[in-house]
Amino acid sequence: MKKKLALALAAVMMIGLFAGCGSKDNNSSNSNAGSSAGSAAGSTSQGTATPASDMRVDVFYYDFSDIYISSVRASMDEQLKALGIEPNNWDGAGSQPTQTDQVNTAITAGSDLLIVNIVETSTSDPAKDIVEAARSADIPVIFFNREVADNEVINSYEKCAFVGTNAPDAGHMQGEMIGNYLMANYDAVDLNGDGTISYVMFKGQEANAEAEARTQFAVEDANAILTAGGKPELAYYDASASTKYLVDQAGKWSAQAANDYMVSLLGSYNEGNNNMIELVICNNDGMAEGAIAALQNVGYNNGEGTTIIPVFGVDATDSAKALIKAGNMTGSIKQDAVGMASTIVTLVKNVQDGVELMANTDSFTIDADVAKIRVPYAMYDATTQD
Numbered sequence: 001m002k003k004k005l006a007l008a009l010a011a012v013m014m015i016g017l018f019a020g021c022g023s024k025d026n027n028s029s030n031s032n033a034g035s036s037a038g039s040a041a042g043s044t045s046q047g048t049a050t051p052a053s054d055m056r057v058d059v060f061y062y063d064f065s066d067i068y069i070s071s072v073r074a075s076m077d078e079q080l081k082a083l084g085i086e087p088n089n090w091d092g093a094g095s096q097p098t099q100t101d102q103v104n105t106a107i108t109a110g111s112d113l114l115i116v117n118i119v120e121t122s123t124s125d126p127a128k129d130i131v132e133a134a135r136s137a138d139i140p141v142i143f144f145n146r147e148v149a150d151n152e153v154i155n156s157y158e159k160c161a162f163v164g165t166n167a168p169d170a171g172h173m174q175g176e177m178i179g180n181y182l183m184a185n186y187d188a189v190d191l192n193g194d195g196t197i198s199y200v201m202f203k204g205q206e207a208n209a210e211a212e213a214r215t216q217f218a219v220e221d222a223n224a225i226l227t228a229g230g231k232p233e234l235a236y237y238d239a240s241a242s243t244k245y246l247v248d249q250a251g252k253w254s255a256q257a258a259n260d261y262m263v264s265l266l267g268s269y270n271e272g273n274n275n276m277i278e279l280v281i282c283n284n285d286g287m288a289e290g291a292i293a294a295l296q297n298v299g300y301n302n303g304e305g306t307t308i309i310p311v312f313g314v315d316a317t318d319s320a321k322a323l324i325k326a327g328n329m330t331g332s333i334k335q336d337a338v339g340m341a342s343t344i345v346t347l348v349k350n351v352q353d354g355v356e357l358m359a360n361t362d363s364f365t366i367d368a369d370v371a372k373i374r375v376p377y378a379m380y381d382a383t384t385q386d
Contacts, residue, residue: 058113060117063094113139164375284313
């Protein structure tokens with residue numbers, strides 16, 4: 001795509017000179033980009049060859065280490081390869097300057113499409129910079145997963161779209177799940193018998209739309225169910241805390257951050273001191289897993305015969321689903337990684353076919369007056385059938 005006639009003629013003239021010599025592959029890895037692992041582009045799961053595409057697609061992930069994002073990446077790699085596209089995957093490693101440099105490098109290298117999981121969400125400036133760079137090069141750009149502004153970003157460029165979730169939905173669903181679980185198991189959860197459930201909230205990242213909504217609505221909606229049922233609202237484990245949540249200071253929503261917090265908390269808040277944290281709410285499954293590991297180290301959540309501290313997360317990753325099925329974790333809100341990837345790939349196919357970016361999207365949920373597609377959430381607990 002976008003190949004210059006002069007370059008094509010030059011390539012033909014040089015065939016005789018360089019016959020038998022290997023050319024540089026667009027998917028070669030470097031310190032910032034890792035080429036997608038797996039079979040060569042064009043190979044499908046049935047072994048049927050799909051013609052390789054000359055379309056260069058660059059995908060920028062905010063952090064490869066994020067469990068959910070890793071699931072999206074694996075699914076997107078597979079689906080893009082089914083289109084004959086070998087994606088160039090870039091790891092922002094939680095650094096917006098790094099990601100911005102990667103985008104500029106990809107544009108200079110001749111990218112035909114930018115797919116961006118933006119690092120910085122507290123300001124629109126980085127996303128606006130990426131849109132301006134894409135506009136200057138006449139390249140479509142698809143943002144995904146991490147919310148970007150409507151007018152400042154998406155509506156500012158006709159070849160720009162967003163694929164993500166409706167952030168409040170996860171919080172509302174989690175709150176409903178927590179409230180209903182507590183009403184059904186109140187006495188068992190209330191370990192010290194004081195009539196109130198003590199909780200800790202692992203937020204993930206400040207100023208992130210998903211984290212803000214989940215933090216707010218998980219507690220608000222759970223409290224609404226509790227009070228309607230004649231129970232008191234949840235009580236944050238530290239009544240003197242100015243904020244009722246703990247943040248991953250590295251902004252990575254990591255299992256390690258939650259584990260470190262939980263290990264420290266259990267030294268002071270435990271059954272021996274009659275002030276045990278009785279409920280753990282996490283904005284993602286990675287942090288839920290970190291909290292569970294800390295609980296298991298001191299004898300909780302190890303299955304039948306042990307006390308289970310209810311732990312709720314978001315994403316319904318494979319590892320979290322295994323913990324839920326084993327009875328070590330209580331529930332999660334499914335953020336559909338495969339659905340996220342397939343929706344993005346629908347837009348990629350539009351670009352590949354030379355049609356409008358938002359063509360063929362009538363079956364999706366789309367915001368009014370802005371090219372934003374919403375992938376639905378779903379509740380996941382031990383009764384859910386995969």
